[in-house]
Amino acid sequence: MTDTGTLFLNQQDVIDAGAADVDWVGAVLEQVFKLHEEQAFTAPPSSFLKRPECPHVADRIIGLSAHVGAPFDREGMKWIASSHINPEHGLPRANAVIILNDPVHRLPIAIMEGALISAMRTAVVQALAARYLARPDSESVGLVGAGRIGALTLWAISKWFPDIQHYRAFDQNAGRLQAFAEHMGTLGITVEPVPCFQDALSEADMGIVATTESEPYVTAPEFKRGALFMNVSLMDPTFELVSAADKIVVDDWHQSVHSDRVLARMHREGLVTRDSIHGEFGAVVSGHIPGREDPDERIFWNPFGLAIEDIAVASAIYDQALSKGLGKTLRLVDQEWDVLF
Structure with missing residues (x-):
C-alpha cells in the first residue's frame, strides 16, 4: 500500500457525505447490528478520562476504538469530550474527532469531525430500535x-x-x-x-x-x-x-x-x-x-452506544467523501518514514 495521505473532513464535509440522511445512516447501522450478532468486530472496553475535581457525570473524555468487519473492514477511534458547563458558554456539550485506519498497514486514512456522526448515530439507533420494538x-x-x-x-x-x-x-x-x-x-x-x-x-x-x-x-x-x-x-x-x-x-x-x-x-x-x-x-x-x-x-x-456504530458510519462517510471529492488531503509525514535513520 502507498501512503496516499490522510483525508481531513470537517463537519460540512461529513454532512455532504451523507451524515444527515436518516435512511442512509439507518441502513449502515442495520448492517452494524447484524455484524454485532455475527461477532464480526473487535472492540475493547471504552477508555474513560475523568478527573476527581470534575465529578459531574458529563465531565469526561471517552476513547472508543473498534474494528468492524466486511463490508466496512476498517478500524479506528472516536475521541469524544464533554463538559456540562459548555451550554452556559454558548458551546456544545460534546465535541469529537474520529480517526480511521486501514486494517492492514494501520495508516491513518481519515480524520473527521465526529460530534455530528456520534449524535446522528445515537439518534438513528433510537429510530431503528423503534422500528423493531415500538x-x-x-x-x-x-x-x-x-x-x-x-x-x-x-x-x-x-x-x-x-x-x-x-x-x-x-x-x-x-x-x-x-x-x-x-x-x-x-x-x-x-x-x-x-x-x-x-x-x-x-x-x-x-x-x-x-x-x-x-x-x-x-x-x-x-x-x-x-x-x-x-x-x-x-x-x-x-x-x-x-x-x-x-x-x-x-x-x-x-x-x-x-x-x-x-x-x-x-x-x-x-x-x-x-x-x-x-x-x-x-x-x-x-x-x-x-x-x-x-x-x-x-x-x-x-443502548450503551457502541464504537462499531461510530467506526462503521465514519467508514461509509469516508467512502462517500472519496467518491464526491470532499475534504482535504493532509500529509502527516512530508518525508520518508526513515528520514532520521
Whole structure:
C-alpha cells in the first residue's frame, strides 16, 4: 500500500457525505447490528478520562476504538469530550474527532469531525430500535432533555413514523425548552412543552430520556402499558421502572453491565442477569429473537452506544467523501518514514 495521505473532513464535509440522511445512516447501522450478532468486530472496553475535581457525570473524555468487519473492514477511534458547563458558554456539550485506519498497514486514512456522526448515530439507533420494538401504531412520543440528542432523535423518529400525533417534551431549563419547541417547529415537528417529566412520559407510546442526570428519578407510572422506554442517557430510570418491563433489550450485554448506568447497578445487585433480559438488539435485527410480540408489553431499551456504530458510519462517510471529492488531503509525514535513520 502507498501512503496516499490522510483525508481531513470537517463537519460540512461529513454532512455532504451523507451524515444527515436518516435512511442512509439507518441502513449502515442495520448492517452494524447484524455484524454485532455475527461477532464480526473487535472492540475493547471504552477508555474513560475523568478527573476527581470534575465529578459531574458529563465531565469526561471517552476513547472508543473498534474494528468492524466486511463490508466496512476498517478500524479506528472516536475521541469524544464533554463538559456540562459548555451550554452556559454558548458551546456544545460534546465535541469529537474520529480517526480511521486501514486494517492492514494501520495508516491513518481519515480524520473527521465526529460530534455530528456520534449524535446522528445515537439518534438513528433510537429510530431503528423503534422500528423493531415500538408499537407500529404509536401515536405519541415523550422526551425528557431538550438538547441536541433529543432534537435529532425526534427528527429521526418523525422520518420513519410519520403518523405520530403528539410530541411532548420537558426540560428543567424553561427557556431552553421553549427554544427547542420553536426549533422543532421549523423542522415541521410540533412539540408541546410540558411542565414536568411525568407529563412528557406517562402517556407516551415511546418515552425517551436524553439528559445528564446522575441520579434516578423516572418511576414505573411513567412507563405505560405497551410503551417503549428508550434509556438514551445515563441514570434517569429507577430500578422500579426497569423491573416493570416485560422485555429488556440491550445493544451489548457486556458493555451494558460494565458501566455505572442503571442496568449495571441492578446487575451488581443481582436484580438483572444475562438470562433475565430478552437479548441483544443485533439478535432482533437478524431475526434470531423476536422484537415486539404483544401490543401491550412494556419494552425497556438500553443502548450503551457502541464504537462499531461510530467506526462503521465514519467508514461509509469516508467512502462517500472519496467518491464526491470532499475534504482535504493532509500529509502527516512530508518525508520518508526513515528520514532520521
